[in-house]
Amino acid sequence: MTGSEKDGLRENASEYGLAGMRGIMARVQQPGAAVPIWFAALIGAHCQALAGGQSQTVQWNCVSGRAQYTNFGPDTVVIQPLGVRLHGGHTLAVSWAPGESAYTMQVFRALDYLT
Numbered sequence: 505m506t507g508s509e510k511d512g513l514r515e516n517a518s519e520y521g522l523a524g525m526r527g528i529m530a531r532v533q534q535p536g537a538a539v540p541i542w543f544a545a546l547i548g549a550h551c552q553a554l555a556g557g558q559s560q561t562v563q564w565n566c567v568s569g570r571a572q573y574t575n576f577g578p579d580t581v582v583i584q585p586l587g588v589r590l591h592g593g594h595t596l597a598v599s600w601a602p603g604e605s606a607y608t609m610q611v612f613r614a615l616d617y618l619t
Contacts, residue, residue: 540600542599542600542607546564546598546607549585551564551573551583551584552583552584553581553582553583554582554584570598574593574594575591575594583596586598590611594612594613596610597611
């Protein structure tokens with residue numbers, strides 16, 4: 505990630521009142537839209553993608569009311585603390601429906617949207 509991309513993320517975080525949170529790694533696809541509280545909580549969980557004894561911070565993208573993370577690597581990762589196994593090329597979509605008591609999670613491949 506380049507310096508200008510990080511600056512853009514900081515601006516988004518500040519715009520949505522999330523700047524005080526450590527390790528913000530979020531990109532909002534719809535500037536000006538309100539960020540749901542569950543999305544802020546998900547960011548605050550500092551999710552990590554674990555593979556081969558190494559970890560990487562999950563960079564969530566907020567798209568159409570869902571948080572999404574795509575594993576662009578070839579290896580399967582485990583998203584902690586969610587406990588989700590995500591194969592290379594697959595995307596994890598997380599959302600929170602009103603009235604629910606837990607996140608809703610869906611795993612899909614990019615090609616699933618093309619069929």
